[in-house]
Amino acid sequence: MSATVLLSVAAAILAVAVHAQPPSAGQSPPGAPAGDAARGKALFVKNGCYQCHNYEGQGGAAGPRIAPNPLPFQGLVGYVRAPRGDMPPYTVKVMSDQDLADVHAYLRSRPRPPAVSSVPLLAR
Amino acid sequence: MNRRGFLKRASLAGAAAMATPGAAVDAQTPAPRAASTPIMSAAAETAVPSDPDVLTAERTGSDFMVDVLKSLGLEYICANPGSSFRGIHESVINYGGNAHPELITCCHEESSVAMGHGYAKVAGKPLGVFAHGTVGLQHAAMAIYNAWCDRVPVYIMLGNQLDATLRRPGAEWAHSVQDAAAMVRDFSKWDDAPMSLPHFAESAVRAYKIAMTPPTAPVVLVLNAELQEQPLGADVRISIPKLTIPAPPEGDSHAVAEAARLLVAAEHPVIVADRVARTPAGMAHLVELAETLQAAVINQAGRMNFPSRHPLNQTGTRAIADADVILALEANDLWGVLNTLRDQIHRSSHALTKPGVKVISLTSGDLYVKANYQDFQRFVDVDLAIAGDAEATLPSLVEAVKRATTGDRKRIFESRGAKLAEASSAAQERSRLDASYAWDASPVSTARLCAEVWGQIKNEDWALVNGTAGWATRLWNFDKPYQWIGGSGGAGIGYGAPAAVGAALAHKPHGRLVVNLQTDGDLMYAPGVLWTAAHHRIPLLSVMHNNRAYHQELMHVQKMCNRHNRGVDRGRIGSELVDPPIDYAKVAQGLGVHAEGPITDPKDVGPAIARAIATVKRGEPALVDVVCQPR
Numbered sequence: 001m002s003a004t005v006l007l008s009v010a011a012a013i014l015a016v017a018v019h020a021q022p023p024s025a026g027q028s029p030p031g032a033p034a035g036d037a038a039r040g041k042a043l044f045v046k047n048g049c050y051q052c053h054n055y056e057g058q059g060g061a062a063g064p065r066i067a068p069n070p071l072p073f074q075g076l077v078g079y080v081r082a083p084r085g086d087m088p089p090y091t092v093k094v095m096s097d098q099d100l101a102d103v104h105a106y107l108r109s110r111p112r113p114p115a116v117s118s119v120p121l122l123a124r
Numbered sequence: 125m126n127r128r129g130f131l132k133r134a135s136l137a138g139a140a141a142m143a144t145p146g147a148a149v150d151a152q153t154p155a156p157r158a159a160s161t162p163i164m165s166a167a168a169e170t171a172v173p174s175d176p177d178v179l180t181a182e183r184t185g186s187d188f189m190v191d192v193l194k195s196l197g198l199e200y201i202c203a204n205p206g207s208s209f210r211g212i213h214e215s216v217i218n219y220g221g222n223a224h225p226e227l228i229t230c231c232h233e234e235s236s237v238a239m240g241h242g243y244a245k246v247a248g249k250p251l252g253v254f255a256h257g258t259v260g261l262q263h264a265a266m267a268i269y270n271a272w273c274d275r276v277p278v279y280i281m282l283g284n285q286l287d288a289t290l291r292r293p294g295a296e297w298a299h300s301v302q303d304a305a306a307m308v309r310d311f312s313k314w315d316d317a318p319m320s321l322p323h324f325a326e327s328a329v330r331a332y333k334i335a336m337t338p339p340t341a342p343v344v345l346v347l348n349a350e351l352q353e354q355p356l357g358a359d360v361r362i363s364i365p366k367l368t369i370p371a372p373p374e375g376d377s378h379a380v381a382e383a384a385r386l387l388v389a390a391e392h393p394v395i396v397a398d399r400v401a402r403t404p405a406g407m408a409h410l411v412e413l414a415e416t417l418q419a420a421v422i423n424q425a426g427r428m429n430f431p432s433r434h435p436l437n438q439t440g441t442r443a444i445a446d447a448d449v450i451l452a453l454e455a456n457d458l459w460g461v462l463n464t465l466r467d468q469i470h471r472s473s474h475a476l477t478k479p480g481v482k483v484i485s486l487t488s489g490d491l492y493v494k495a496n497y498q499d500f501q502r503f504v505d506v507d508l509a510i511a512g513d514a515e516a517t518l519p520s521l522v523e524a525v526k527r528a529t530t531g532d533r534k535r536i537f538e539s540r541g542a543k544l545a546e547a548s549s550a551a552q553e554r555s556r557l558d559a560s561y562a563w564d565a566s567p568v569s570t571a572r573l574c575a576e577v578w579g580q581i582k583n584e585d586w587a588l589v590n591g592t593a594g595w596a597t598r599l600w601n602f603d604k605p606y607q608w609i610g611g612s613g614g615a616g617i618g619y620g621a622p623a624a625v626g627a628a629l630a631h632k633p634h635g636r637l638v639v640n641l642q643t644d645g646d647l648m649y650a651p652g653v654l655w656t657a658a659h660h661r662i663p664l665l666s667v668m669h670n671n672r673a674y675h676q677e678l679m680h681v682q683k684m685c686n687r688h689n690r691g692v693d694r695g696r697i698g699s700e701l702v703d704p705p706i707d708y709a710k711v712a713q714g715l716g717v718h719a720e721g722p723i724t725d726p727k728d729v730g731p732a733i734a735r736a737i738a739t740v741k742r743g744e745p746a747l748v749d750v751v752c753q754p755r
Contacts (some may be wrong), residue, residue: 027380048682048692051675052752058561060570060755062679065561088686113560122556122573122599124607 033098035105043099044106046091057107063087066105076104085123125726129460134489135145151207180407181355185217186212188321188362189352190220192328193252197366198225198279199630200243202236204256205320208299210281211352214253225252227631228660230622231652233260238619239653240278242589245609248403250277250335257284257304258348265308266616271342273499274309275399275488276494276611277335285349286317305344310496311466313341329365338372338487348422362462363448374520375486375512380519381604383484383508384524388533390449390482392540393419396461399426399454400514403523406607407431409518410453416525418541424471425501425597426456426610430598432602439597443547452506453514457551459502460483469687486510486517493598499614555598561686567751568726570669571595576729577667578640580737584637589627590620591641592669592755605637617674618649625657628664628745637740640666642747644701644708645674650710657718666731666740666747667707670722673700678754708749721749 044050044057057067070076077100080090095103103119116122162726189212193201203209216227230236233255255264261282269280283574285291285300290545296754305315305591308486315333318324324347331343365615375383395414401407410429414421420438423430430437444450444461452458462483465473493500510517529537559571570748587607595748602608610629612619624640631638647654647668657664685692705722718739720732729750734744 029418046693048679048685050693051679051682052567054562055567055755056562056565056569056753058565058569058571058753059558060753061592062755065558067561086684088692089468090686091689093689094686094691096385096549110562111564113563114559116553116556116560119563119575120581122555122559 007010008068013021028053032104033101035101035103035108037105037109040099040104040109042069042096044103047095047099047103049103052087056110058110067110070107071099075106076100125238127490133639161528164614164676170215170709176357181341183358184211184352185321185324185354185356186215186347186352187219188356188435189324189347190215190225192325192364193225195365196248196279196328196332198252199247199252200228201225201254202228202230202239202626204230204233204236205259206254206256206260206283206299207296208256208260208279208285208348208349209254210283210308211349211353212281212283212347215352220369232622232650233263233624234267234618234657235625235650235653237264237271237278237280238622239629240280241267241271241274241276241612241619242609242626242628242632244271244276244278244626245607246341246587246627250279250332251626253278253280255280255282256299257282258299258301261304261307266614266618267622268308268342268344269311269497270612270616270619272313272613273497273608273615274304275339275341276613277340279332279335280312280342280344282344282346283349283352284317284346285611287348287350290350291641300446304346308342308344308510309616310494311342312344313492315344315346317346317348318351319348321356325362325364331574332367333369337370338516339492340402341492342717347473372513372516373488373511374489375510375517377520379510380517380521381524381528383486383510384394384521384528385419386449386482386484387419387529388510388525390419390447391536392443392446393417393449393451394443394447395419395421395428396444396450396452396455396458397421397429397732398424398452398456398520399427399610401427401605402513402515406518407605409515409522411523413416413518413525415541416522416529416537418537419451420544422461423597424455424457424461425608426606428608428610429453431602433548434603435548436541437548438544438551441547441551444476445478447481450477450484452483452485452487453518454486454487456489456499457501458483458504458506458708461732462504467683469633471490478567482507484508484510486512486514486521487655488513492545504614544729552598559595564726564751564755566726567671567722567753568729569753570755571599572726573667573750573752574599574641576726577641579730580733581637581665584737585635585639585709586601586639587627587631588620588639588641589631590624591639591663592643596641606631606634617646620646622650624651624664624666625662625745628662629659629660632662637737638664640664642666642668644668644670644672644706647708648706648710651715654712654717654745654747655715661743662745663740663743665736666712666745668747668749670749670751671719671752672702672705673754675699675754700727708747712747712749718744718746721747722751723749724751746753 052063059065236253236613243251281303284304316327318327336344412438420443421430423439486508562569578600628638682692682695709719709721734754739746
């Protein structure tokens, strides 16, 4: 896959992701099954989510940022079952709704970034 | 007649051929050989021969070849040794004094060519490569393909023993070939197999001229072993043709005027730049065009085209979607800029541009294309196609734009430029925010890695010569024409490390701090190039983006796992570089390079880079292995 295609897909997904409402890290959002963040972390790696979104869900050259503010749970489920861009589809056979709930909990549990102004290396 | 006696006669016959056309035919006719090999004895070995054999020669054909190479200005020859070019190897180091050109000892022919690839993009001229015409070229082939796709000149010379009756039994047969260059003819610009020294002189100069004429590309000369090793009489004089590099092809003046008219009239002109800047002047020309028009620039980064923090730099923004006129300069994949393709079972695509957009292409790619290897990408509908070298054409395009610009348009340009500057500033802020996510994560985020490197080099005279430039271009201030050289061209893995060493070799006289963001999978193709850097004291800072995988391919395999609905937990088989994890610091140390790592804590990255830079400033290579997030 070319970097151009990946970036295009990333941009498309990001357009959805950035509109997500910030969920609270410790609680399941309305409509979402209870999630186990520790199990979600293992699933995030086992199922290759990290490959495009990186281990913290921070995004990168191949995929958009999805943590710590992921899409609302139902939106996440809808997208991974039938992605509109280049992202490979995850069927129920591969990842159950409970698996996705655990991943969702893991993503919400990721730490907030430090303020940019507090990081000297990111100074202008 | 013994072998050398034959060669002497052949040489004289060849020289005479200059004045007596047709005489050379006799010189190529082999002398009769003995019917059987004589049985040697002590008496035979020690007796004074009745017909004294000539066993030495003060001057050989390969000496003349070195004279020719010197006349071309070749500074270096990259090679690992091979018997088929032993003659010219010896001539370079002894007759030529191992200077201009100097032999650079390599450990793989792919490294030799990729070094030449990186070198040429900094030096603006090729270096030479020696390789066997068979096994050496087979090793070198992928690197030649990369250089060809990237339109970069590399001057490749292959050893070959063409005369079957003169080959030593065994390996020399396996190392001989009828048409050595055939294997790479589809992805080299020109080749020849000279049959005499005058022929070599003409072809050597011709090859250099062709390689350096835009679109530049690799060329191949086959050096017959007999031609290299034949004695030359002291009175033999062969002239070396004069080298004159053609002026690069400029676009047609009428077409340039029409392009200027379209650009000046546009409300949202966008300039897409890929392999534009062939020379340090290229960036200045593009900046002048963009500033004259106050047009958005999307830098495809095939070369150091445009400053990363210039207010008109709109890379990564939606500028292409808003464009009403697009000027594509040496765009390798213009279709990919204008469209997106969805890589699912049923591949589909859609345009990223709005209807009615006018597309102008200005590229030397329209002057040169081959059929078999399809690096030319998908065909694009363009409204105005200008065949010519973009860098050479830019000055006349700038002047045409200035002539076509009225006072009213100038005011509109200024208003547009202010908006673009705001968008650029916002994009830079967004980059800093994006980089802050996973800031303290382990493995180290690729953004943190680039920020740590930037923190150590930003006050130096630096150049980035390899790596995934994404985060670097978002966070670093690229504002000098030598600070980036583009990528591999053909996406053949194994380019990065040797190209970085070659580029560092070209930067060395300038005393710049040369940085290589080195991926792990790439380094494992031919890590011996680190030894070459150590051996030749080539200062180079390599910071590893070590994600312990051939990660691009890992994502492809995962996609197939998903598509086939069989789970993705086994998708890493065959793509990961773990169990055991490779200790790149030890690899580098074993090859004579200062190295630290593996580093997993982001707080340790900066200090390790600082120590490595101290080594580099002493004129040596250094490597810092950082275990990173995938992308």
